[in-house]
Amino acid sequence: MCQSPLHDFLHGLPKCEHHVHLEGCLTPELIFHLASRNDIALPNPADNPAYASIAALTARYEHFTSLDDFLAFYFEGMAVLRTEQDFTDLAWSYFQKAHADGVHHAEVFFDPQVHQSRGVAYATIVDGFSAGCKRAETELGLSTRLILCFVRHLPVSSAKEVYEEFLAHKHFESGVVHGLGWSSTEVGPPKDMFRELYASAAQKGVPLTAHAGEEGDPTYISTALELGATRIDHGIRLVEDPELMQRVAREGILLTVCPLSNVRLRCVKSVEEVPIRKFLEAGVKFSINSDDPAYFGGYILDNYCAVQEAHQLSILEWRIIAENSVQQSWIPDERKAELLERIESHVKQHMVAAEA
Ligand SMILES: Nc1ncnc2[nH]cnc12
Numbered sequence: 001m002c003q004s005p006l007h008d009f010l011h012g013l014p015k016c017e018h019h020v021h022l023e024g025c026l027t028p029e030l031i032f033h034l035a036s037r038n039d040i041a042l043p044n045p046a047d048n049p050a051y052a053s054i055a056a057l058t059a060r061y062e063h064f065t066s067l068d069d070f071l072a073f074y075f076e077g078m079a080v081l082r083t084e085q086d087f088t089d090l091a092w093s094y095f096q097k098a099h100a101d102g103v104h105h106a107e108v109f110f111d112p113q114v115h116q117s118r119g120v121a122y123a124t125i126v127d128g129f130s131a132g133c134k135r136a137e138t139e140l141g142l143s144t145r146l147i148l149c150f151v152r153h154l155p156v157s158s159a160k161e162v163y164e165e166f167l168a169h170k171h172f173e174s175g176v177v178h179g180l181g182w183s184s185t186e187v188g189p190p191k192d193m194f195r196e197l198y199a200s201a202a203q204k205g206v207p208l209t210a211h212a213g214e215e216g217d218p219t220y221i222s223t224a225l226e227l228g229a230t231r232i233d234h235g236i237r238l239v240e241d242p243e244l245m246q247r248v249a250r251e252g253i254l255l256t257v258c259p260l261s262n263v264r265l266r267c268v269k270s271v272e273e274v275p276i277r278k279f280l281e282a283g284v285k286f287s288i289n290s291d292d293p294a295y296f297g298g299y300i301l302d303n304y305c306a307v308q309e310a311h312q313l314s315i316l317e318w319r320i321i322a323e324n325s326v327q328q329s330w331i332p333d334e335r336k337a338e339l340l341e342r343i344e345s346h347v348k349q350h351m352v353a354a355e356a
């Protein structure tokens with residue numbers, strides 16, 4: 001538990017999570033468990049000592065040197081996911097933790113291309129994750145949204161194939177998959193590699209987001225916006241371009257910031273360096289998220305607490321963050337009103353208790 005006097009307030013504050021990869025919720029325990037259940041050989045510890053035990057794998061996660069160093073483990077780990085039940089179990093394990101941390105609404109990413117390249121069918125992945133989402137809605141009262149991510153380390157032709165499956169299954173029309181994003185390696189592949197796919201999706205009214213400005217400079221953010229993204233995942237390097245920052249603030253574009261991820265992947269030296277205050281002062285809307293909690297040492301509440309310890313925000317500032325998270329969620333107005341009311345009541349309760 002964090003030492004901040006605001007810990008209980010932050011725990012109870014109704015939260016929306018907009019940036020969490022379901023595959024990034026695969027803990028070392030679950031990797032070893034599913035490898036055994038599916039009779040899948042993990043990498044040989046003689047070649048990679050990180051796979052010697054659950055403890056060794058957990059310890060290795062504390063020393064990522066970059067986004068790509070992490071991604072190698074992330075893609076290797078998810079090879080244990082094979083059956084619809086595996087995908088459901090993974091999603092359900094995340095939603096239980098999120099619920100315990102005070103999350104009321106979760107928009108979750110998944111990377112179908114990576115599973116398909118191992119021979120897992122698109123329907124197995126989506127049906128499995130979707131069953132986990134339904135269970136969270138029914139049993140935990142969460143609202144959920146699935147966001148399909150194209151990955152930047154595979155050819156565009158592979159993204160095109162998954163996009164065609166998404167269209168053929170009518171997953172947007174039915175609401176099974178709510179929106180599209182892109183993720184994986186940032187610097188290297190062409191910034192606008194998904195131009196054609198995003199143009200097609202935007203024309204159909206599909207909500208679009210994109211990982212940008214995590215390791216890459218602000219031109220990755222402006223390119224994502226040019227291609228039709230209305231939300232930016234990470235985006236911390238936006239502070240390097242004041243004009244673009246003004247535009248992002250003016251247009252109400254949400255940044256989905258992930259402080260513990262930024263530290264683990266060495267985008268910043270510490271949470272103090274995540275430009276939380278600069279964003280607040282510039283009127284840039286952002287939410288605080290966990291990204292890949294099984295790999296980065298913390299779920300959403302740990303990220304909220306880390307921000308509080310580093311930046312000492314006031315109750316009013318937290319209220320603004322929580323309200324912006326609701327306002328920029330991809331949910332109907334009635335759900336927004338319900339969550340905003342809960343935030344108001346939580347803040348009032350805290351004020352009364354503080355005055356007593
Ligand atoms: N932090 C991150 N950046 C880019 N792609 C990712 N996929 C999973 N986590 C990611």
Ligand SMILES: [Zn+2]
Nearest residue numbers: 183211233291
């Ligand atoms: Zn991410």
